[in-house]
Amino acid sequence: MRDRRPSDERAASLSRREFLKISGLSLSLPVVTDFRVMRVAGAEVKIFGPGKVPVTLNINGKAYTAHLEPRVTLLEALREEFHLTGAKRVCDRGTCGACTVLMDGKPVYSCSVLAIDAQGRSITTVEGLMKDGRLHPIQQAFIDNDAQQCGFCTPGFVVACKAFLDKNPHPTPEDVRKGLGGNFCRCGTYMGIRAAVLQAAHMQKGGASHD
């Protein structure tokens, strides 16, 4: 028989009254409430929040679960709950692109998606672009073309560039200029970024395969 630890001791000696007191207290705190059901238009609809609810996200092929309030954005969940800090918080208003991630393969601003709303979607962050310890060709092309200065916009740009090339595998320089309109670089490294995209496109054309 194993030794009883002090915590077990205490649990065993809890009176019924004390137990009810503790559980009553925990109910009054803003803890996980899951959902409540409302009957509307002949059907039952789940209402989540405003307290924390379990949220499961599929990020870079892995399932992540956390208890989050419905108001939490995908960006906040990535950075603060799952410690995937590649996506950056800059404007937080869907205008700069530093928080860009892929949702079902398409680029979106993670600051403008609620985490609860991203459930069931396949999310790829910049952390998910490396394969087997090798940089994605677009990442390598950023290095080769010196496509960053302070680097804060870079992860968002890299993800946006990947999405752009997935959709436009043979872009002209004009396509590149137009196609990256959702990301800003305040250092002004656009020349390097555009060169990097064209290089990555060229490499992919040459048969270097990488998802």
Place this chain on the structure above:
Amino acid sequence: MRPIEYASPRTKEQAVRLLASTWGETAVLAGGTDLLSLLKDDVIAPRRLVNIKEIEELRGIAFDPRKGLRLGALVTIEELLDDPRVRQHYSALAEAAEGIRSPQIRNMGTVGGDLCQRPRCWYFRAGFGLLARDAQGRSLVLHGDNRYHAILGNEGPAYFVSPSSLAPPLIAYEARLRLFGPGGTREMPVQAFFRIPQSEEEREHDLRPNEIVTEILIPPPRGEASATYEVRQREALDWPLATASVALQMDGDRVTAARIVMGHVAPIPWLSPEAAQTLVNKTITEDVAQAAGEAAVRRARSLGRNGYKIQLARVAVKRAILRAVQGGAR
């Protein structure tokens, strides 16, 4: 952002029952590109979000040469742009969608949301209300920085500009809008959806708090020459300074009827029958297009710092007309 409830109904009937009958209590979440910013900036503080993205019937693009184009409210800007039928038959609409320069916004933002997004007026976004008045009731716009405000329909009390990219071409094509609420379906011309609020209780849309936009219906193509032209400050993601969408019915080289709609110049998308009238029975030349541009801004007036927009609107109309007859020349 304040704590908020979230529900994902499966049908439009459920959705409208989850919405409150007064503004401010609940909000509709579709693409979220505008809504989340409004929530973060505390411009609105509803207690519940009703996510409508699970409602299947709000999706999809359907085209029939005899019936026209049907856009579900949840069609994204990117889906619209990628549809070859839209580009072929409704080029002014495709060109306006192209003007939404961020792929990220195009992937999330919906056509219904483009129509329902709130004005970008910086006084509104800073919490001073749609009419942007100080405690004494004076207009902050008239006494403040109005460089991006209205040059038409600006007799007051509203001075913001309609932010919609798609409304001008939709109105040029005489599109109709369907709304759904507890009382059932309402249908109206897209143009009638927009209104200039006269008090802080009114909105810039004829949408009730518990209604949702369900679909947009565009009449069948009639071989019109159409185009959108935008004047903008930045190439990348930003709202244009002035835009014009035109749809010209042609008999050979001669215009038989025209619709000219300007965007970002007035609190509503601005239909200009005056400009359209100058084109009837004419063959489009640079001078004819120029005259239409002049007519389009004849009643425009500067608020102090936005006089430059009158010239931009004049040029947008002229170039949209020329682009329409030149078959989508860039």
